[in-house]
Structure formats: structure tokens, C-alpha cells
Amino acid sequence: MNLVEVNSSDAVDRFLDLTAIEGRSGDERAVADRISQILIEAGLEESAITFDGAESRTRLSGNCGNMIVQLPGSGDGPTTLLSAHMDTVPVCLGSRPVLDGDFVISDSETGLGADDRAGCCAILTAAVERLRSGRTDLPPAILLFTVQEEVGLEGARHLNVGGLGQIDRAFNFDGGSVDKLTMGAIGGERMEVRIQGHPSHAGVAPENGVSAIVIAAKAIAHLQENAWLGKVEKREGTGTSNVGVIQGGEATNVVTPEVFLKAEARSHDAAFRTEIVRHIRDAFDAACSEVKNAAGQTGSVQFDSHVDYESFRLGEDDASVAVAEKVLKEMGRTPFREVANGGLDANWLSRHGIQAVTIGCGQVNIHTADEKLDVADYVAACCLAASVICEEG
Numbered sequence: 001m002n003l004v005e006v007n008s009s010d011a012v013d014r015f016l017d018l019t020a021i022e023g024r025s026g027d028e029r030a031v032a033d034r035i036s037q038i039l040i041e042a043g044l045e046e047s048a049i050t051f052d053g054a055e056s057r058t059r060l061s062g063n064c065g066n067m068i069v070q071l072p073g074s075g076d077g078p079t080t081l082l083s084a085h086m087d088t089v090p091v092c093l094g095s096r097p098v099l100d101g102d103f104v105i106s107d108s109e110t111g112l113g114a115d116d117r118a119g120c121c122a123i124l125t126a127a128v129e130r131l132r133s134g135r136t137d138l139p140p141a142i143l144l145f146t147v148q149e150e151v152g153l154e155g156a157r158h159l160n161v162g163g164l165g166q167i168d169r170a171f172n173f174d175g176g177s178v179d180k181l182t183m184g185a186i187g188g189e190r191m192e193v194r195i196q197g198h199p200s201h202a203g204v205a206p207e208n209g210v211s212a213i214v215i216a217a218k219a220i221a222h223l224q225e226n227a228w229l230g231k232v233e234k235r236e237g238t239g240t241s242n243v244g245v246i247q248g249g250e251a252t253n254v255v256t257p258e259v260f261l262k263a264e265a266r267s268h269d270a271a272f273r274t275e276i277v278r279h280i281r282d283a284f285d286a287a288c289s290e291v292k293n294a295a296g297q298t299g300s301v302q303f304d305s306h307v308d309y310e311s312f313r314l315g316e317d318d319a320s321v322a323v324a325e326k327v328l329k330e331m332g333r334t335p336f337r338e339v340a341n342g343g344l345d346a347n348w349l350s351r352h353g354i355q356a357v358t359i360g361c362g363q364v365n366i367h368t369a370d371e372k373l374d375v376a377d378y379v380a381a382c383c384l385a386a387s388v389i390c391e392e393g
Helices: 008-019 029-041 114-133 212-225 270-290 319-330 345-351 375-389
Strands: 049-051 067-071 080-085 097-100 103-106 141-146 169-174 180-185 187-196 230-234 237-248 258-267 300-309 336-340 356-360 372-374
Touching (some): 008 029, 008 097, 008 103, 008 114, 008 375, 029 049, 029 067, 029 114, 029 141, 067 114, 080 114, 080 345, 080 375, 103 375, 114 141, 114 169, 114 372, 114 375, 169 319, 169 345, 169 375, 180 319, 187 270, 212 258, 212 270, 230 270, 237 270, 270 300, 300 345, 319 356, 319 375, 356 375, 372 375
Parallel strands (some): 080 141, 080 169, 169 356, 180 336
Antiparallel strands (some): 097 103, 180 356, 187 258, 187 300, 237 258
């Protein structure tokens, strides 16, 4: 494979431009419009850009669906998919990206948003390189810019796969070092727990109340004491769990009648993840039955859960992994394989029958105000993306 060099200055400018646009989950339209404009200015027909309406199917209402771009190409060879997500986490709203030596940082008290505008721009840079070449005899290439990745991979989950067609190899550009080839990821499930107690005056008649806070505390303490919170290691398997949100109570003189919690469980083994969820549910049910008022009344628990994404693992001889390794080695890099403990768009691509390797783009300290972009890694990701879609069949 011949390596394709890209203009690093243009690639960085493209990143600075796109990353300055706000685009939290569900509000990606302005990002998509700018991506479309860049592609059309590079020579792409507007008709080659479509949206799949995923925002009408996601749990979070949105103003934009997944963006699918068909690059012109009639040559023989594998059909290649490049994907990245357009949304950023809330800490990145208001980012002012600036070049600072070998890195790009945010010149404001926010995160940068390199997760995943770097992925979007690596793909854009590769596409612009191919479009400006004027060649239409290259093998087919498809670009996928997803929405709502940061809120449970919702865009990829509700992707209209029929809009992609047959995919032979796939490269998902996301966080981390460009040398990191993520070929598998954990599965995750989220829970919502609503505890209903009985209110009473905390000073006059506390014995008449059933505190939802006490029920929640007993359940969480039980899970902690029995090692079903945090890092979970049992004979049956391993995983993680966390209670991350607790909301309830309005006054100190009222026995709290309602508490709402959000929790999650993760494991590479779907059956063991289900076991973790069962223990969490059982803990809340048991605590509810144990907390009673003077009249013997108990509260109630409403427990809901849904799977965000199932785990996946590419084969050791996966064609996309092999291609990425080859390109990186030709660049003088040292690629390594990894399995992630966080969800990726590739989790749902795998469920849709598309086996994608995930490649980092130089993002550092993602989801924090200290996030930055390693420019050398980012440019290498641009070159990798360009090389795989500018290759002759």
C-alpha cells in the first residue's frame, strides 16, 4: 500500500475550524452542516450526502441524524467505511481551540472537544484528499458521521444500515493514540431506580414516614459490602458497576418520600452483566421491604434497565486490523491491539454486521477540561485514513 501524505497545516486548520462549533449530543446539526460544506467545496455532489433520520428513533430528541456520504468510486476493490461521531460532552461547550506547540488546547475553561472532532477531521482530510485528486476509478468509500455517541451510542444503535450497503472493511476513528487499535469493547447496561416512600413531618411524627433515602442508602451499602459495586470480581465473571446519580428531597423537616437514581453495569460477558444487574435490583427490593414505619408500611421500587451496547471482539485475523497495522508500520509507528472497557460506536456497528477496528486520533485527557490533541498523532490518523481510501483496488 502506498502511503498518502496530507497537508498537515490544512489538517490542523480543519480541526480548529470544526472543533470551535458547539455540538453536544442531540445538537449536531451545525457540525453536520459544516462537514457538508467542506465536502461540497472539495468537489462532492450534494446528492451524495444523506441523513438517516436516526434522531426520530433515539431516546434523546435531536436535530440531526447520522450523516452518510458516498464518495464517488467505481473501481474494483473492497468497499471501505470510515466513521466518527460528531457530538461532544457538555464540558466541551464553549471550546476555543488554539495551536500550542505540538498540541491543540482550548483557550477557555472548557474541554477541547477532540473527542471526537479529531476523528471527524481525520476522515474529512482523507475525503478532501481523494476528492481533489479527481479520481473516480478508486474502490467505493463511505463516510459515516454519527450522532449521540456520548449518551449511549444512540446514533450508531439506530443507524439505518440499509443506507450503507455492503461494507468490506471498516475503520472507526475515536479517542486515544493512533497506535492503539481497539478490536473489542465491553458491553454496558443502564438502570433507573425510582424509590417511593411515605412522607411525614420529620420533627412531629418521623415514625409515620418511610424514608426513600434510607432505602437507597441500605441498598447501596449492601452492594458495597458484598462487592457488587465498583470493580466486580466473582467466580462467575468480572465486570464493573456504579450508582452515579441520586436525586431526592426538598427539605430537612420532611421524611423524604421519593428518590431517583441512575446506575450502570458493564462486563465483557453479557450473562455476567445480567447477574450484576440482578443483584442491584434485588438489593433495592430487599431494602424496600426492610424499611417500615410505625404502622408497618413499606415503600415501593420501580426498577428499569436497558442495554446500551453489547460487547464485541474482532477476530485475530480481521482484515481491517491487518490493514491498519500495515499502514502504521509503514509510517514507522508501533501499533498495538487493545480491548476497551468503554463503549464505542463499533459495538453497535458490530451488531449491525459491520466489523470495525477503532483507531485513536491523538486525543489526550478526554472528557476533562485538560483535554488536548497531540498534533503528530492526529496528522498520522489523517494519513492512515487517506491511505486506506485512496488505495487502488
